[in-house]
Amino acid sequence: MKGNLTIVGLGPGPSSQITQEVEFALMQATDIVGYGPYVARAATADAVLHASDNRVELERAHHALDLAAAGRRVVVASSGDPGVFAMAAAVFEALEHRPADHGLDIHVLPGVTAMLAAAARVGAPLGHDFCAINLSDNLKPWALIEKRLRLAAEADFAMAFYNPRSAARPHQFAAALDILRDVCGVARFIVFARAVGSAEERIEVSTLGAATAEMADMRTLVILGSSTTRRAGRFLYTPRSAP
Amino acid sequence: MKGNLTIVGLGPGPSSQITQEVEFALMQATDIVGYGPYVARAATADAVLHASDNRVELERAHHALDLAAAGRRVVVASSGDPGVFAMAAAVFEALEHRPADHGLDIHVLPGVTAMLAAAARVGAPLGHDFCAINLSDNLKPWALIEKRLRLAAEADFAMAFYNPRSAARPHQFAAALDILRDVCGVARFIVFARAVGSAEERIEVSTLGAATAEMADMRTLVILGSSTTRRAGRFLYTPRSAP
The missing domain is CATH 3.40.1010.10 (Tetrapyrrole methylase, N-terminal domain)
Structure with missing residues (x-):
């Protein structure tokens, strides 16, 4: 056989x-x-x-x-x-x-994949160029993650973060938010999408200024907008065009 | 109603x-x-x-x-x-x-989305951190595209390129390949996935050294490996771990 x-x-x-x-x-x-x-x-x-x-x-x-x-x-x-x-x-x-x-x-x-389902729930935050980063440092050095966050922010990508936060390393997601605030500013939109599609689904749209590490756990997919991400009524979207 | x-x-x-x-x-x-x-x-x-x-x-x-x-x-x-x-x-x-x-x-x-279907056809080239860039400059300046390519290469993302090449601007994809060769070197894997899932599907795995702009058209999804992307038999994958 x-x-x-x-x-x-x-x-x-x-x-x-x-x-x-x-x-x-x-x-x-x-x-x-x-x-x-x-x-x-x-x-x-x-x-x-x-x-x-x-x-x-x-x-x-x-x-x-x-x-x-x-x-x-x-x-x-x-x-x-x-x-x-x-x-x-x-x-x-x-x-x-x-x-x-x-x-x-x-x-x-x-x-x-999770980032597409999460994006669909809030509108179209990945409607322009974007990147996907696994924030777990189980299989890569944290320094590489920090480097990628800075370069991705400088490139003005929207970003999707998988595995943002674990009980074993709760401080690292806070460090990631600090880096993003540093490069992107406090007004940048950020979305916490927990357990998308399940009965426990919880979607929170916030800004980097108001975001705390506690808003994510390992079942959360986090999406950071680009500099152009904006609201349309109750939705969030990243325009197709960039200046 | x-x-x-x-x-x-x-x-x-x-x-x-x-x-x-x-x-x-x-x-x-x-x-x-x-x-x-x-x-x-x-x-x-x-x-x-x-x-x-x-x-x-x-x-x-x-x-x-x-x-x-x-x-x-x-x-x-x-x-x-x-x-x-x-x-x-x-x-x-x-x-x-x-x-x-x-x-x-x-x-x-x-x-x-197309990059996931194209990636599945060759293995798992997006198995680590990656980005998605629309190479069309209909709605954004070409200079922004070039900047994103350089920063994404510096971040060592695998990359998926949508709309790589149109008849109206055939020279731009060649310019993109030049930038990528400059930062990533000629040995980097690149995949040209045309019309994935259709009867006209054609998948080509190449390297930046051998790649030419003519290998893509507007029905092609292009995937560039990261520095760690490698072969496993007839497949191409990007390992989950990074040094």
Whole structure:
């Protein structure tokens, strides 16, 4: 039997934001691999579920490749889009060191990543050039994050921040806000979008002057406007044109 | 009758990459407004279709708001995600100048934007921090684009370029490649993803040293790797960790 591996994005939360091709891949799967809460969302009647803890991405990727190499039809389930701070990069990192498996049938199916769902809730804050930065320093030095924040602010990008704040390093998001205030000023719009699409969704539109680190946790997607981001009624948008 | 306006993303092309909530919005619509090819993709049996030319985004937005204000259930259809270089920002720009319509029932439904679909085709080149830049200078000065390219390269972002090249300004994409070669060097990976998801799809993985402006047209989404982007078998990915 010839196995395969499909790395899918479940979108930000609601099943109505899953694409049809991802649903189809799940229906075909013999095995669904992923972080526990995502496997629970992806579960089908037929598939064997392989739920694992957070922060074991590489082990999980090897496990999925093992299953596919053994002939199973494996789906690796990510929240949002699998290519944005999610499982696709981990699977290819594992694959790189397994040359015997380079011929495996592997596909990535995109999804709606959190920043797009959060942006849609408030209007169109990412309507002009923007960047996406993972604020977690689990896998990169904090100095690199600070450098990127300064350069992105100087480039006047709108910005989306993933994983803004954890219990283990609560001070770092405060430091990030200080840098952004320094370069962008206190009037800049900032959006805290928590648990978008879920029953616990909470969206807060604020400014850098009023923002505090406590307004974010690990379930929050933060969007910072560019210098041109403005209000239109109850919405926030970044115009298509720049001066 | 109370009208409403829903700005939806159809995804990059195939109907299998549309979310369920967007399909549902289309089924409810009395009117579908958009650029001709997108309206054709979104068409339903019941809706009145309002197809318009490219580059009339603001007029189209006012037309959609007029229809909603008159009590129609209007869908504005964008390709990809409506908030990324698409119609959502145009609708809010029009809305800003129509205070009488600020109470209208308006929603944005996200979609799979082109860079996520293109990235999925080659692996996970946006697996670490990245930015998205519209290379068209229709609505912003070229000098700002050059400045953003240099700062983004200095920040070592992976980059996705929308609208890289038009017949009207073929020299500009060549100038962009020169800037990127200057900062990133010739070995940097670059991906040309044309018409992703369609029958004419063509994906080319190259390097800045070998890349020429002719490898892109207006249907191409270009992805530049960061300094850490590497191969895993036939795939390209940007590792989750950075030194």
